[in-house]
Amino acid sequence: MLVREIMKTPVTTISPDTTFLEACKLLQEKGIRHLPVMENGILAGVITDRDVRFATSALCPSPQQGSDPVRSAMSASVVTADPSDPIEEAARVMRAQKIGCLPVVEDRSVVGIITNMDLLDALLRLAGVYDSTGRLEVSLDDVPGELARLTSFFGHRNVNIRSVLTYPNGQGLIRTVLRVDTNQTLPLAEALREAQFTVLWPMPKPWLR
Amino acid sequence: MASVIYHPEYRRYDFGEDHPFTPARLACLMDLLASLGYPISAVEPPVASREEILTVHGEAYVAAVEALDRGESEAGAMEHGLGTPDNPIFPGMDLAARWLVGGTLHGARLIADGADTRVLQLGGGLHHAARAKAAGFCLYNDLAVAIQEFVSRGWYVAYLDIDLHHGDGVQSLFYESDHVLTVSLHESGYYLYPGTGHIHELGSGSGRGMKINIPLEPFTEGDDYLEAFDAVVPQALSWFSPRVLVVQAGADGHFADPMGDLALTTRTYQALYTRILDLAARHTEGRVLFTLGGGYAPAVVPRVWALLYLTLMDLPVPERLPEDWMVKWAHVLGPGAIATLHDPDPPYPAFAGGEERRRRNRNTVSRLLDSLSRYWF
Numbered sequence A: 001m002l003v004r005e006i007m008k009t010p011v012t013t014i015s016p017d018t019t020f021l022e023a024c025k026l027l028q029e030k031g032i033r034h035l036p037v038m039e040n041g042i043l044a045g046v047i048t049d050r051d052v053r054f055a056t057s058a059l060c061p062s063p064q065q066g067s068d069p070v071r072s073a074m075s076a077s078v079v080t081a082d083p084s085d086p087i088e089e090a091a092r093v094m095r096a097q098k099i100g101c102l103p104v105v106e107d108r109s110v111v112g113i114i115t116n117m118d119l120l121d122a123l124l125r126l127a128g129v130y131d132s133t134g135r136l137e138v139s140l141d142d143v144p145g146e147l148a149r150l151t152s153f154f155g156h157r158n159v160n161i162r163s164v165l166t167y168p169n170g171q172g173l174i175r176t177v178l179r180v181d182t183n184q185t186l187p188l189a190e191a192l193r194e195a196q197f198t199v200l201w202p203m204p205k206p207w208l209r
Numbered sequence B: 001m002a003s004v005i006y007h008p009e010y011r012r013y014d015f016g017e018d019h020p021f022t023p024a025r026l027a028c029l030m031d032l033l034a035s036l037g038y039p040i041s042a043v044e045p046p047v048a049s050r051e052e053i054l055t056v057h058g059e060a061y062v063a064a065v066e067a068l069d070r071g072e073s074e075a076g077a078m079e080h081g082l083g084t085p086d087n088p089i090f091p092g093m094d095l096a097a098r099w100l101v102g103g104t105l106h107g108a109r110l111i112a113d114g115a116d117t118r119v120l121q122l123g124g125g126l127h128h129a130a131r132a133k134a135a136g137f138c139l140y141n142d143l144a145v146a147i148q149e150f151v152s153r154g155w156y157v158a159y160l161d162i163d164l165h166h167g168d169g170v171q172s173l174f175y176e177s178d179h180v181l182t183v184s185l186h187e188s189g190y191y192l193y194p195g196t197g198h199i200h201e202l203g204s205g206s207g208r209g210m211k212i213n214i215p216l217e218p219f220t221e222g223d224d225y226l227e228a229f230d231a232v233v234p235q236a237l238s239w240f241s242p243r244v245l246v247v248q249a250g251a252d253g254h255f256a257d258p259m260g261d262l263a264l265t266t267r268t269y270q271a272l273y274t275r276i277l278d279l280a281a282r283h284t285e286g287r288v289l290f291t292l293g294g295g296y297a298p299a300v301v302p303r304v305w306a307l308l309y310l311t312l313m314d315l316p317v318p319e320r321l322p323e324d325w326m327v328k329w330a331h332v333l334g335p336g337a338i339a340t341l342h343d344p345d346p347p348y349p350a351f352a353g354g355e356e357r358r359r360r361n362r363n364t365v366s367r368l369l370d371s372l373s374r375y376w377f
């Protein structure tokens, strides 16, 4: 999944001379938390709703007036993304820098923006939770060919896999979470066990063990 | 006493050998009731028309079902949820599904016209079917068509779904409606199909607070299920004041069901049916429409639904199953089928984890009631 697939367009931007009052109104009206700041057509900074509120708060050492320009409160060194970046790269950068958004820049112009909310949406899409599905968790040996063996098991039964997530489980094991397009996950789990897979969920009925 | 609705054409709703949603379930049930000395005398409903299907389904979807039924191109089948292991395409499926819808709709009309208050549709309950998609063995949503019939007459309808699975199709078709309260008790969707039915799915627009979900932990036992039911359903009905109850009485929450992990017993089901009739007496002047639904353990489903029938007809519950019936259906019931209508007591060996399951279920109910309290008054 690429940044261009999840980024929001068009982007609401302001200039460094926009006042705090105007910026605040924009944030409220649009229901957003981040405003890229453009100067001479080029990205000059980003200001967040938190920046705006703090800069104008009585708790700020040198509080700004609503009629002051936002220039002094914006972050001028902006981390950006390319539309073709993989989203996990964007997520890694945002997490490392502890920032809530990345303006997406191409040919020096801002063509979109992604926020941590967009990344959450992407996670949900990757996990396949928007489809009617059943969920299976299988523990695989961390060796080549195991995932292929698992997916071909479903292929042979004409069961459509809607999503696969894997993560290391320690001890040379890979935990694999599948969402499959069928009501019949329990019978599938039984068949998987018969085919020597370690199915973590669904479990066998405890009173049959 | 109840009016019973059935048509021999229901048996055409058949996805083929080895598919769990088999019409043999019905044949086996009807034969059990006859062997018990209660042969069904049923009202035969008319088949539902295309127009009646279109009251809840999209035109393009219905046209796709018809085309696939005729054996035309399968392109686009998948986007409508058809041609999958759950919903294989079979010739005559459009008509077969319309028969089931016709039955449930006829039941709704009997009640709406005042001909009867208590109706049992011996079929249907296809609660997963969505506006433009077949899902989880369900082609057309007979429940939604019946509910829509009530709504079109200005009635307020409470839909109660005790199937193992979340009643996602009915919920989504009436998600914004303030005339339809939906309450679904089901095994949590963390693992089980369809994955929805969280407590925060509360409806939207003027239907906000009128869609209620009680997702229960895998292996939840009967007493805990009934506790959750009692904590939510009576309150919800008091608040909503429906004119009729529509109940999807799937039997796949039974502990022996191969599709899921709830641990209900025949006694849980009988207690549920009695509670629902009591609630109907209290809130809807007895008006209640029951359909069947899921249920995939061949030796269980006829017993559970026989209990439903006997309870609705105010008939005594015999202890033993008829021997001739056991012999006749031995090939379906499988080896070791028990000879009593109720499950043995205890039904299964005790197993661990009850305290934690109870804690989680109670917390689910308490968080649900907290969020509902903002809408209830």
Ligand SMILES: [Zn+2]
Binding pocket: B163, B164, B165, B250, B252, B293, B294, B295
């Ligand atoms: Zn079900």
